Amino acid sequence: MTEDRTPLALVERTVARIEPFDADAAAIVGAAMDGKVKPLKSLGRLEVLAGRLAGIQRTAAPHVDSPAVVICAADHGLAAGGVSAYPQEVTGLMLQGFASGTSAVGVLARQSGARLLVADLGVIAPPQLRPGDHPVLDRRVRSTGTADSSTGPAMTLEEARQAVAHGIGLVEDLVADGVDLVALGEMGIGNTATASALTAALLGREPARLVGPGTGVQGEALARKVRKVEEVLARHADARDPWDVLARVGGLEIAALAGVVLGCAAHRVPVLLDGFITTSAALVAWRLAPTCTHTMIAGHLSPEPGHQVQLEALGLRPVLDLGMRLGEGSGAALAIPVLRSAVAVLREMGSFADLGLADEAPPA
Numbered sequence: 530m531t532e533d534r535t536p537l538a539l540v541e542r543t544v545a546r547i548e549p550f551d552a553d554a555a556a557i558v559g560a561a562m563d564g565k566v567k568p569l570k571s572l573g574r575l576e577v578l579a580g581r582l583a584g585i586q587r588t589a590a591p592h593v594d595s596p597a598v599v600i601c602a603a604d605h606g607l608a609a610g611g612v613s614a615y616p617q618e619v620t621g622l623m624l625q626g627f628a629s630g631t632s633a634v635g636v637l638a639r640q641s642g643a644r645l646l647v648a649d650l651g652v653i654a655p656p657q658l659r660p661g662d663h664p665v666l667d668r669r670v671r672s673t674g675t676a677d678s679s680t681g682p683a684m685t686l687e688e689a690r691q692a693v694a695h696g697i698g699l700v701e702d703l704v705a706d707g708v709d710l711v712a713l714g715e716m717g718i719g720n721t722a723t724a725s726a727l728t729a730a731l732l733g734r735e736p737a738r739l740v741g742p743g744t745g746v747q748g749e750a751l752a753r754k755v756r757k758v759e760e761v762l763a764r765h766a767d768a769r770d771p772w773d774v775l776a777r778v779g780g781l782e783i784a785a786l787a788g789v790v791l792g793c794a795a796h797r798v799p800v801l802l803d804g805f806i807t808t809s810a811a812l813v814a815w816r817l818a819p820t821c822t823h824t825m826i827a828g829h830l831s832p833e834p835g836h837q838v839q840l841e842a843l844g845l846r847p848v849l850d851l852g853m854r855l856g857e858g859s860g861a862a863l864a865i866p867v868l869r870s871a872v873a874v875l876r877e878m879g880s881f882a883d884l885g886l887a888d889e890a891p892p893a
């Protein structure tokens with residue numbers, strides 16, 4: 530029988546592949562950490578993270594040998610409503626920065642030994658790449674970007690499914706290439722407004738509690754942004770299910786990132802969330818496939834007020850809290866060395882048993 534190759538069929542096959550967290554592997558790692566030459570639990574959350582990686586990868590020998598930062602980018606019709614401190618053209622300009630290796634996340638990914646994968650889901654003015662530039666993958670679902678969700682649907686259901694399927698496809702290619710950890714990144718002027726509306730719709734929260742400055746809107750502009758998000762919610766208050774919410778509220782890059790999360794969950798690949806926008810994609814993935822949350826690790830805490838709300842809903846505690854609100858995957862990229870260090874401690878550190886002492890023996 531030939532395989533159904535529609536986007537929805539790919540999503541359904543992917544969700545059906547998700548296995549539970551391997552609590553046995555995590556427990557073996559926990560016991561091994563307890564036996565290391567140190568006061569019990571003295572490496573704190575580093576020990577917990579090693580166990581988390583083991584449970585997600587379903588092995589007592591977790592690894593971070595080939596990490597990748599996956600950036601999905603798209604424009605947002607909501608930007609026309611003055612919800613950002615910067616013009617829409619910046620989305621395309623930043624794609625050029627990702628391609629030339631000069632962006633913040635490019636620097637941080639290099640520091641973390643991670644490869645960078647950039648996908649265009651619907652950037653209105655994508656850059657002309659120059660010789661020597663890194664590729665930007667063409668996964669354009671709508672060349673005009675995410676439509677203005679305050680005046681109509683952000684995309685059709687079919688477009689939403691196509692974008693999610695693209696995210697899954699990105700992970701399948703990375704896994705085939707040996708990638709064993711994915712950090713999420715995004716780019717899209719106006720997407721903190723979209724992420725606020727999506728989060729409010731999925732969690733049933735008030736926009737005023739979630740909307741923040743994004744790139745730096747303040748005062749009356751911030752009040753206007755809250756009103757814009759309220760308009761979006763009012764227009765789509767009758768959305769029926771998570772797919773309907775995603776399609777009507779958007780955005781294209783958030784849908785693709787939800788697909789990346791689902792793909793990672795299906796392939797036992799730990800996925801590091803970045804800030805407010807990537808975590809809104811994680812919320813979508815969670816509502817499409819509730820068990821996928823076990824594959825997520827929160828890379829950092831963004832000061833965007835809704836981020837804490839999202840992480841609490843997902844039951845996640847961020848690895849870092851550095852006041853970073855750039856996006857691009859910068860916070861997630863920076864958390865990679867912490868995870869790699871957790872694995873290195875597990876692999877390389879000596880144990881009390883090596884010294885001929887009983888496990889966990891405190892000095893007399």
Ligand SMILES: O=C(O)c1ccc[n+]([C@@H]2O[C@H](COP(=O)([O-])O)[C@@H](O)[C@H]2O)c1
Nearest residue numbers: 613717719720721743744804805831856
């Ligand atoms: O990750 C975050 O929490 C975050 C917070 C504020 C801004 N951003 C980035 O800034 C852009 C969205 O901001 P805005 O004001 O245009 O909605 C988008 O490109 C994100 O990568 C990201």
Ligand SMILES: Cc1cc2nc[nH]c2cc1C
Nearest residue numbers: 615619623744855856857
């Ligand atoms: C310059 C700039 C870089 C960004 N990177 C992610 N979001 C961004 C927004 C702006 C404005």
